[in-house]
Amino acid sequence: MMASKVALLEERKEERAWENWGRGEFAEEAMKQVLFSVPMILTSVAYYGIPLVSVMFAGHLGDLELAGATLASSWATVSGFTLMIGLNGAMETLCGQAYGAKMYRKMGIYLQASIIICLSACSMLAVVWWFTEPILILLRQDRAVAHAAAAYMRPLIPALFAYGQIQCLIRFLQTQSIVTPLVVCSVSSLLLHIPITFALVHPLGMGYTGAAVAAGVSQWISLLMLVSYAIFSKRFEETWQGFSTEAFAIILPTLRLAIPSAIMVCAHVANELGAGHVDKAKKAVKVTLKLSIILALTFVLLLVFGHNAWAHLFSNSPLVITEFVRMTPLLSASILLDSTQGILSGVSRGCGWQHLAAWTNLAAFYLIGMPIALTLCFVMNFYVKGLWAGLVCGLFFQASTLLIIVLRTDWTSINLSVENDNCVLT
Structure with missing residues (x-):
């Protein structure tokens, strides 16, 4: 009975930790x-x-x-x-x-x-x-x-x-x-x-x-x-x-x-796990996710309000510049989602979850993203926008799945044993 209460308190403490991102904790x-x-x-x-x-x-x-x-x-x-x-x-x-x-x-x-x-x-x-x-x-x-x-x-x-x-x-x-x-x-x-x-x-x-x-x-x-x-x-x-x-x-x-x-x-996550600091590794994940979202939003704002300037760096063709402007909303969405999945993929590498993340990525892009992209592009005639929309759908599924994996993982159960002169993931 006492053990269940302790487990419940720990679970609630974990939930409050994720909710208190913006409070300077x-x-x-x-x-x-x-x-x-x-x-x-x-x-x-x-x-x-x-x-x-x-x-x-x-x-x-x-x-x-x-x-x-x-x-x-x-x-x-x-x-x-x-x-x-x-x-x-x-x-x-x-x-x-x-x-x-x-x-x-x-x-x-x-x-x-x-x-x-x-x-x-x-x-x-x-x-x-x-x-x-x-x-x-x-x-x-x-x-x-x-x-x-x-x-x-x-x-x-x-x-x-x-x-x-x-x-x-x-x-x-x-x-x-x-x-x-x-x-x-x-x-x-x-x-x-x-x-x-x-x-x-x-x-x-x-x-x-x-x-x-x-x-x-x-x-x-x-x-x-x-x-x-x-x-x-x-x-x-x-x-x-x-x-x-x-x-x-x-x-x-x-x-x-x-x-x-x-x-x-995420090299920092791997350092902490290798040293046995599970709590520090979890904190690193939370903070890095928050910072990545802020950085992505900054780039999105620069893209939205300066799309003409970016386009002129590559070409002076009015047609190229016009098409670039039309793609800006989809590009903005992909930047935001890609920044999130990039951090979560880094966490996966740091934890040694390469195989799990690899299957997630394959499913996201080949079973979800690609069929949607091909349908929107060639069946519904959205062409380039359709292809990019499919990419965004794949990124959304990828980021969401990796986030669920990270949130639901019992980090104390990650068994990373490093013995003497050899590094073994078990």
Whole structure:
């Protein structure tokens, strides 16, 4: 009887904790999250901005160039860059929990295994990217646009190899709460990218392909900066102890987490769980969700009130600008939902729930989002708006399902055992 009362009190206490988000109860945790997340946001925006700036330069060369660069950028993101982020999702779980458990040497081993995995994946993807034109034509794309996209994709291949290794190093540093160097390397590379792109496209006469080449040059500059910091800094004496053949032995176990993460596409949560601090992990989730919603709403307001300015960055065509304005409401909804699911997916990786989240994502987009998108686009003739509306429906289901999982999870039952020189999820 006494035990049931204690359980009831604990349940009510948990409910009040979720209800008291806006009352300053988590101010200290919020400050920690801001100090950690703002540099990571700047890093992500900077790395996203490098290929985006290249598309901007290509877009101002003409409508066909804009269409080709945009299609190539989308294809590169879906088939390559996002995959690199997903494959490194295992590092958020493994390195995050190893760091929390003070098993520092294992972090260097996990880094090497992830680099091997990413380089192997990049080698296979490079072949796919080389044959972009026949693939896009097979997918019923316009031949002229497919040809332009292929011309943009091939010189972009070196950027993929650099980006994969950058993502490995980002996870390695962020799980140790080392974020300032990431900001310096990413933002400085973005700032250098603008004159590099201009020089290759215009004075050096490379034109359209020069924009893609510039993206690769800037990514490799950033990678060399990060590698130099990791080698010469004394902050990694415990976590990086040189190359080891042990990395080859854990490639398959790492892949078991990496592949579901790639299908999915929170280091702080993993740190706390690895250290056994369940309450702190839960608090981190609550505060991060709140901050992500605020940030997403800020971006939505900037998009709604400045859509013409954003459109002019990519093209001077009145038709392109008009179509962009029409898509703004759907884009705003997808930003808000995507920010929420992004945090919840990060929590899933931190807790080692990759497989559960992967199945959720597959169901959200292939069983719900895609059928709705195809119906609205081709049956009801809403075309592009229909496709995007289907995406929004998929995001809504994904975010809602992940939120339910997080809310209903008994966090004390998460069994993350880290024993001596090995990190095992059970």
